[in-house]
Amino acid sequence: MSAEAENGQLAALAPLTPRESRPGTTVVVGAAQGIGAVVAQRLAAEPWSERVVLADLDGDGVGGVAAQLRAAGHEVDSLRVDVTDAAAVDALVERSREATRVAIVAGMFFPTPALDVTRDEFRQIVDVNLHGAYFVAQAYAKEMAAGDGGAIVCVSSIAGRMPRMRQVAYCASKAGISHALRVLGMEAAHDGVRVNTVSPGLTDTPMMRTVAGDHAAVQQMADGTLEGFRPRIPDRRVATPTDVADAIAFLLSPESDHITLQDLVVDGGELLGR
Numbered sequence: 001m002s003a004e005a006e007n008g009q010l011a012a013l014a015p016l017t018p019r020e021s022r023p024g025t026t027v028v029v030g031a032a033q034g035i036g037a038v039v040a041q042r043l044a045a046e047p048w049s050e051r052v053v054l055a056d057l058d059g060d061g062v063g064g065v066a067a068q069l070r071a072a073g074h075e076v077d078s079l080r081v082d083v084t085d086a087a088a089v090d091a092l093v094e095r096s097r098e099a100t101r102v103a104i105v106a107g108m109f110f111p112t113p114a115l116d117v118t119r120d121e122f123r124q125i126v127d128v129n130l131h132g133a134y135f136v137a138q139a140y141a142k143e144m145a146a147g148d149g150g151a152i153v154c155v156s157s158i159a160g161r162m163p164r165m166r167q168v169a170y171c172a173s174k175a176g177i178s179h180a181l182r183v184l185g186m187e188a189a190h191d192g193v194r195v196n197t198v199s200p201g202l203t204d205t206p207m208m209r210t211v212a213g214d215h216a217a218v219q220q221m222a223d224g225t226l227e228g229f230r231p232r233i234p235d236r237r238v239a240t241p242t243d244v245a246d247a248i249a250f251l252l253s254p255e256s257d258h259i260t261l262q263d264l265v266v267d268g269g270e271l272l273g274r
Helices: 003-012 034-044 059-071 086-094 119-146 168-191 206-212 215-222 241-252
Strands: 024-029 049-056 076-080 101-104 150-155 193-200 263-266
Touching: 024 034, 034 049, 034 059, 034 101, 034 241, 049 059, 059 076, 076 086, 086 119, 101 119, 101 241, 119 150, 119 168, 119 193, 150 168, 150 241, 168 193, 193 241, 241 263
Parallel strands: 024 049, 024 101, 049 076, 101 150, 150 193, 193 263
Antiparallel strands: none
């Protein structure tokens, strides 16, 4: 094809225009600290977030995040929610039935060896990371399906794809939520509901700092030198909450309108680079 003909073809194409962004209510569950607090800040700044509703088991913490966002000019509500409490989840949905975008970041983690984990500890982690996260997603998917659709993103983990030392319950819970939400997404897709997950690798958060002690120790994990954690991260750095928040924002945005049932891995190449 000649350059002239090719230019003619290009000229005939419709000009690119920004995807339509339907403003509405955005919900962040697990927004009091760490990844969730950064996600709340990131999503509040999006043009499609007219109103943001923040929820967390730590009522004071999530209230503080909400106050900061209000001071920055955003319309924000917050409430204390235990995702394992059906009545609390119902109350959250009642206050945000119109939500068109939901980020589920709530999670729990205990670094216990597989031979030592107790039934209660295993149950606690699964109740939050699998049962709690799933039923929050289900509740909002029902509302979206009855309305004009929407998008749901839940934070999973590469621990749901690969075994991790001292994380038996966590690995099981994250594998479970990833697959459960794919099924939910398959069944809700015809009603205009998109469901995706984001799977971070090692991320510098308060929860991880509790395990590792400090940032220097967390960074050592990237070099594979900290006992109990020996990941190999090809890009040689630990993820930040902002890395994860950016991925969530993309999957909730109009730019991802044709993306559903996917798990976006944010791990610096760790999963495939081992």
